[in-house]
Amino acid sequence: MTASLTDGLVVKGLTKRFGTKVAVDDVSFDIAPGKILGLLGPNGAGKTTTISMITGLLNKTSGSVTLFGEPLTPTNTAIRRRFGVVPQDLALFDDLSAAENVRYFGGLYGLRGPALKNGVDRALAVVGLSEHQNQRPATFSGGMQRRLNIAMALVHQPELIFMDEPTVGIDPQSRNYILTAIEKMRSQGMTVVYTSHYMEEVERLADKIVIIDHGKVIVQGTEAELVNLVTTTKQVSITVAEPKLVNVAPLLAIAGVQQATVQGQELQLVTAVESNPLNQVLMTLIDQGVTVDQVDQPQIDLETVFLNLTGRNLRD
């Protein structure tokens, strides 16, 4: 069965003003169930304010949010049982153990008895903290605290989870652990809204990307769609052992190859972005008796997309 978009999250014209300052300006996006939406933008872009409005922590000035087909309003507390939130800041009770922290939030989501116990065990297992469940967060490393922060949002098995910069300030090992856990969540059908200013994370996880800056949505789509927005060609550099043997004419005849030039030891190709002629190019070179030493195909990343669209870097 294909889930309709209205079963997921639909945000329309979301706006937040603080006095005369517009923090979030007419933001709209949607995400289907079981997918990961990456909300990408530099610090201060309005990501957290957007999440806060969607989850009901802040009142919105205008706009609407529909979650699982139901409008999200301050009085509709029942719908909150269906989503979880991992806040950007660590939000842990330092005088409760890891398990008690998770159990407390499970209780707030209405879990009781065996359901609560199972929820706590499962959430701690997902983030790899089962062995440390009786320790207090103060004894944890930064990465472990971040993982506990996530477990507290998972205890009630939400259908959708908002993760606001969940990997800020942690070591690469813990970051990888968290990203892998999120991929597992998606494989289990959970919808994830993931905000970050790390484009590598969004590239790795997101099925759909919304780039936000100065409170406005700059662009949104899949990674390929965003790359296509800023360029129609890509470059491939092939290092060869015998450049004199290279005959560029057959290469130019391959579909998608727009330019082919030899400079020193390197064969430079310009290809159409939607095509993938590399295999055919390599076969042709081998037929010409050329030994290929190295192939470089620089990727156009989201950083480049952001730079092209805003004129500044993501981490400015």
Next chain:
Amino acid sequence: MIGTIIKRVFVQDLRNRSNYVYFLILPVSLMVILGLVLQGTFATQLDSKVAPVHVQYVVDHSQQAQLFDKMVKHADIAHLDFKSQRDLARAKHVVRTQSNTAIVQFGTTATVQTSKGLNDYQTILLKSSLAAIFRQMGLVQTAIHYRGKLATVSTKKLVKVNHVQAHQSATSFQYYALAMMGMFMLYFSEVGLDMFGKARRQKTLARELLTPVTRGKLLNATVGGHLLFGMLVIGVLMGITTGLFKMPWSRALGFTLINFSGLMALFLIIGLLMDTINSRVGSGIVQIVIQLVAFLGGGYFPTSSTMMQFSPLGWIMGPMRSALWTTSSLDWSGAALNFGLAFGLLILVNWIIRRREVF
């Protein structure tokens, strides 16, 4: 959900070590120190402090003297120890050389001689007891003279103590046990001031508000958790003071617990209100309020009933003292006032919190 929050707050209060210092060690230490320093100021148990007077009586062979001899042999008067003495010179020697002694020389007239240093109470006791005996002797002699029947008069009925309105009075330790417990209930305003402060600093408050819990439930359940802890503190202090100072809580256990709880609830919510309005200014205001209320309410030393009327501490101190040390009927007005005010202020805090965008 509410139970979950109450439990969490209660557990956190129990694990907060500073609470043990603030609400147990400090008040009990002050009870001991102040009770020792001001020992005697409040004590009215004179009878337990009076040394017995050894009364030697020397009688001749007159009818009156013989009657006196018979009466004192059967008299049982506290702090007076009558002994017959045949040798007057020996009796006088004892009075000259030993303290707390006296001679009653009884013939046609009675002469009393006491050792130096008898205090007022001992002197009054001796004089009044002798007066009672002489009065009794007069009755006996009248009966003999008229050959009438002697009315039996019990010496116990000669002095009647009104036991209806008074239990044993409070010692200085007991006074300060009650006063310090009341005083430290005022310091629950500090708990109120930081009721959500730590949760704001730790960002857990915002996280709780992302769950299905409403602001009102979160607020009231958090207050409930602290109230529960406060009642436990009262219970523990009652237990400690019973053991240390023989506090007679059992005479009005429920009444005193409710009175203390009302005061604690009021000040917990006063602190919360100050934090809700302006935590920076609130802290200073709360300190001033605590000192004023403690001073007027007799927290530091006894104050007049007029002054106590202006203090929530005073509203309950009088009724609790009456409940513990008299058999007067229980006066619930102080507890009702404190609970009523606490409830009103809690409604006000709920109203303010619900109107604000940020908790």
